[in-house]
Amino acid sequence: MAGTDTKTARGAELAGVEAGLDALEATETGRTPLRRTLVDKVLPPVVAIAVVLVVWQALISLKVVDDPSRLPSPADVGREFKDAWLQGTLLDFVWTSVSRGLLGFLFALAIGTPLGLLVARVKFVRAAIGPVLSGLQSLPSVAWVPPAVIWLGLNNSMMYAVILLGAVPSIANGLVSGIDQVPPLFLRAGRTMGATGVRGAWHIVLPAALPGYLAGLKQGWAFSWRSLMAAEIIASSPDLGIGLGALLENGRNASSMSMVFEAIVLILFVGIAIDLLIFSPLERWVLRSRGLLVKS
Amino acid sequence: MATTLVTAAESVVHAARLENVSKSFTAPGGQQLVLDGISLDVAPGEFVTLLGASGCGKSTLLNLVAGLDRPTAGSITTDGRPALMFQEHALFPWLTAGKNIELALKLRGVPKPQRRGRAEELLELVRLKGAYGKRVHELSGGMRQRVAMARALAQESNLLLMDEPFAALDAITRDVLHDELTRIWQETGVSVLFVTHNVREAVRLAQRVVLLSSRPGRVAREWTVDIPQPRRIEDAPVAELSLEITEVLRGEIRRHGRH
Numbered sequence: 001m002a003g004t005d006t007k008t009a010r011g012a013e014l015a016g017v018e019a020g021l022d023a024l025e026a027t028e029t030g031r032t033p034l035r036r037t038l039v040d041k042v043l044p045p046v047v048a049i050a051v052v053l054v055v056w057q058a059l060i061s062l063k064v065v066d067d068p069s070r071l072p073s074p075a076d077v078g079r080e081f082k083d084a085w086l087q088g089t090l091l092d093f094v095w096t097s098v099s100r101g102l103l104g105f106l107f108a109l110a111i112g113t114p115l116g117l118l119v120a121r122v123k124f125v126r127a128a129i130g131p132v133l134s135g136l137q138s139l140p141s142v143a144w145v146p147p148a149v150i151w152l153g154l155n156n157s158m159m160y161a162v163i164l165l166g167a168v169p170s171i172a173n174g175l176v177s178g179i180d181q182v183p184p185l186f187l188r189a190g191r192t193m194g195a196t197g198v199r200g201a202w203h204i205v206l207p208a209a210l211p212g213y214l215a216g217l218k219q220g221w222a223f224s225w226r227s228l229m230a231a232e233i234i235a236s237s238p239d240l241g242i243g244l245g246a247l248l249e250n251g252r253n254a255s256s257m258s259m260v261f262e263a264i265v266l267i268l269f270v271g272i273a274i275d276l277l278i279f280s281p282l283e284r285w286v287l288r289s290r291g292l293l294v295k296s
Numbered sequence: 297m298a299t300t301l302v303t304a305a306e307s308v309v310h311a312a313r314l315e316n317v318s319k320s321f322t323a324p325g326g327q328q329l330v331l332d333g334i335s336l337d338v339a340p341g342e343f344v345t346l347l348g349a350s351g352c353g354k355s356t357l358l359n360l361v362a363g364l365d366r367p368t369a370g371s372i373t374t375d376g377r378p379a380l381m382f383q384e385h386a387l388f389p390w391l392t393a394g395k396n397i398e399l400a401l402k403l404r405g406v407p408k409p410q411r412r413g414r415a416e417e418l419l420e421l422v423r424l425k426g427a428y429g430k431r432v433h434e435l436s437g438g439m440r441q442r443v444a445m446a447r448a449l450a451q452e453s454n455l456l457l458m459d460e461p462f463a464a465l466d467a468i469t470r471d472v473l474h475d476e477l478t479r480i481w482q483e484t485g486v487s488v489l490f491v492t493h494n495v496r497e498a499v500r501l502a503q504r505v506v507l508l509s510s511r512p513g514r515v516a517r518e519w520t521v522d523i524p525q526p527r528r529i530e531d532a533p534v535a536e537l538s539l540e541i542t543e544v545l546r547g548e549i550r551r552h553g554r555h
Contacts, residue, residue, distance in 0.1 A: 010526060011479070014472065014475050014476070014479075015423055017472055018423055018438075018472050018476070019423075021436070021438055021468065021469055021472060022424075022436060022438070022439055024436075025436030025437070025438065025439070025469075185382065185384055185386050186386065186388065188364055188380075188382075188386075189380075189382065189386040189388075191364060192362050192363075192364065192377070192378070192379065192380040192451075193379075193399070193400050193403045193404075193447075193451060194377065194403040194404065194451075195399075195403055199403065203399060203403070204388070207388070207390045207391075208388070208390070210390065286390075289389075289390065289431060290389040290390055290431070290432075290433065291389060291431060291432065291433020291434070292389075
């Protein structure tokens, strides 16, 4: 009887020590208050934009640059935006390019992902096309525009072809490096649990490779957007509708610097917006849930 | 007829049986023998520690038993696939503590409706009730190893292999986890093959301590530990036996200095 008592007492003592250790060592995670986020994250870029506008306006007001065909005033560019908005064409410009870019990106995703898997997992394929795939990343995708025009003509397929050639290598390479960086310990742990072959790939390799894959997607989007703009500038044709690249080209042809500025601002804005709205939150969520993102 | 009976009886008598197991790796200077003729039985429900200095091939041996690698010679039989715990927790950071355990259940073929409840039970067994939804990085080192232990137990294997699982923990936590491991071993009746280079840890935990010599690894000596559980690492009988084993271990290590 006494023996059981001591055993229970010891057990209770152990549970208490353990609970204390857990409480001492576990890290508390809380949410940052909204005000703090606004001050830390939103304020700095707003200030930076304001500074740029002030300097720009100063260049005009102080007559440092006194030629509207070289540097239009912020107000001129603003008027250009307002006109396009009132005519209802502003969103058309944006949508023409964004829909093209996103659709092309989805195609690139559908091709780049299996390609990356093949390169990462099949030795022969890696030796055969691995180096070419990484090499393609450094080839400016604008180089594909002339051959694409010759092969496919001035149409949407040519745009998509250029987007694919720009984005597929990034996406595939991202997945390959993600898979290469999977810690061998995870693979061993998976194997002892019976996760081999396809089950190992699905339950262990792919989730472990997700951060690298996402980085590849992000770069893939940047590349598709850039290649699309290059294609739209070079291959503008009335049949293709006016996207942002075509708008830029039209502005140049009409010697309207404020239209050129409008197009540049829009291209930049879309690129940043897609990144901020889609890729950055996705990447942050993945990294944070794995404890890989330290709050600063 | 008689032979079949013996084989059937044998499969029950051993959680693991190693017969003359050797392993060599290809090294720059030719074949390097790491393990040399190891024979070892682990009875069902038995707790055995493998003790040895660096280069005795402890981890290699555990990998062989786990089926992650094949022996160069000899044979290893286990009753089903053993579960393996590492020095690092090896929990998957993209899953919560509970989902890590559920993955092991899923891979073993446990139907979905039963997984959640079983995972909660296992977390309770390692005294981490309420940690189901916690991410791996939110847990302390000791908690991670307990989740890893729960995940290993989820495999419902008859043999639990442990590769220095507490080596990276601080002394207080390690002490607590020794108590936990002893309790869980007694509650579940699982057989344990525990690798360590810490003599006191080996004596604290095991029913039998097997000392391996280094380069190549051979079974040098064995001790049966008769000290009743629960033991403490500071207990006089534990310290006494540890001293005796340490002397022999030092002798083994000294042999290498003479060449």
